[in-house]
Amino acid sequence: MTELFSTNLQIIQQRWPALALALNSQNIENLDAKLVTATNQTISVNGIQLSSRYNRLAEAQLLINQISTDERKVTVYGLGMGDVPSLLIDSKTVKQIDICILNLQVLALLLSYTDQTEWLDDSRVTIIHSPSQDRFDDNAISVLPDLLLASDENSRLRDLLVLENNREYANKKHQSDDPKIIKRFKENQRLLEQDPDAASLSLIHTQNNALIVGAGPSLELHYEYLRSQRALPIGLRPLMIAVDTALMGLISEEIIPDIVVSIDSEIKKKHFPDVIPPSIKLVYFPRVAYKVLIDWPGERFNAYSKNSLYDELDSHTPKLRLFSNGSVIHPAIDLAVYLNTKELTLFGCDFSYPNDKTHAFWEDGALGADASHAKHWVLNGHGKRVPTELNFRAYLRSLEHYIHTHPQVKFYQSSLEGALIHGAQYRECKI
Structure with missing residues (x-):
């Protein structure tokens, strides 16, 4: 002293x-x-x-x-x-x-x-x-x-x-007067008018339980469990919604989700399997590449973010508005909530790099991020620091706020290896 x-x-x-x-x-x-x-x-x-x-x-x-x-x-x-x-x-x-x-x-x-x-x-x-x-x-x-x-x-x-x-800086990437965004919206205008609103999925999917599948590394621990869930009779089978970059891993394990959600302008054909079962429905935002959309073999449904970027489109071609604050996980979860599911279990929603791996299925760096270069951290479900990216931390906190504002829904996370998600209880998912 x-x-x-x-x-x-x-x-x-x-x-x-x-x-x-x-x-x-x-x-x-x-x-x-x-x-x-x-x-x-x-x-x-x-x-x-x-x-x-x-x-x-x-x-x-x-x-x-x-x-x-x-x-x-x-x-x-x-x-x-x-x-x-x-x-x-x-x-x-x-x-x-x-x-x-x-x-x-x-x-x-x-x-x-x-x-x-x-x-x-x-x-x-x-x-x-x-x-x-x-x-x-x-x-x-x-x-x-x-x-x-x-x-x-x-x-x-x-x-x-x-x-x-960093909010103001991050929002600069999502301005309605951005020439690239305007061009992409024009390219997809015909599809927006032609494809049904994602809101109409409420007429098809009425399950009380949903499995939300992200592409985080911990997904690989649950392939067997997810496969067993898909083997259940249709009346007992939970709704499965996967993000786009999780589909390669799921299909390689013969797991076929009900819905895939894609929102990112940088997603390309190479991010999807060569053969996509036509039973999988695609829910997309109009920033997704036209080539990805027209080559989708199954039904397509469109939606918008709640961001003001989509206000003008919504004024003349109204669609379901879904919560999104940077991560495709957000609208996948919000879609399930819109479909009146009462329980959501999250898989591969790690918001970090457990075991120094960036994604399930993909090689480190294949989707841009490199775990060895991570300079930030979050606490995992064991109270230990795990490496992450600055934007992942933002996505995590936005999800926690979303969970807090939806007390009518029970949220569960299937792994403690990734980031601890406050508001989501741990649920062990084993056969």
Whole structure:
């Protein structure tokens, strides 16, 4: 314990005794920490600088400028070197400053080597050391280094914050004035008018249970179970909806789903088996390549995302609108919910790379991603970190929000090897 830690902790003990107790139990020795000096000094933790080493105050002011200081309350996620709250307490309009801690170890380290007493002693400041994992405040600042260093306990909140910070950039790929999108919509206009609405599937499929099949690696553990489900009499057989990239693996195992969902403009003929049983129905968004659609041997049904990108199409050629926030898993699940299924079991919905593998059936890298290059992580069903991609984390959190808003449906996940899906119970699926 350093003298600075004792000085900082004295204030914390008076104001937040539970936090003081937690900080006293932190071991900072296993952190790879060192002082980094340029124009300013900062601390590097596990290779990540807690702030700029050239102009810390300018960096902190840049973050503050992104929110409204006219609001009475500002929330700060993470601390960096403590520069953001140090500047915020100079504001005359801000009446409440909530500091959400994302890693107690890093906070203990910061308090051990820097003087944070000025803002710690400000009555407007509240430190929240166990922040909610399901929501975040709108008028908020996210300190990037703390997001990168977030503890396991705060990984879900970290993902929500990263998703929000990147939302505007991600949406740039889905603009209605994009020439490529306009061209694809025109190519598929005749099919949109000709093919039936996916909503009409409610007249065909009335099962209470559905099996949703993604292309994650854990799918390979359940081929035998899924095959046994397809062998059931039609009246007892659950509805099976698969995503497009899962079909190759399913067909290779002689498993024939009821419906395949495809939404991505990058999906090509090579992503499908050479021979597709004509009994499989295709539900597609109009961004799917025309060649994929016209070569589909079975029935085709179309639908749109709820994204505003499809508003104009829907105004003159209305179709079922399905939830989608980047992953084809989303509309596959929403379709099953639309069809009034009461229980959904997820297969291959890993949102990660268990056993350092990207997909079932496919070679690593064949669908673009490479597990060996993954720089991010999520917690799996065993509470262990598994490698993943930034966009997978966003898809996972969007699905969890969807599950939370559909309490009338029971969700199950069939594997604990992939990402833990909050709101979905584990169901062992064996013969």
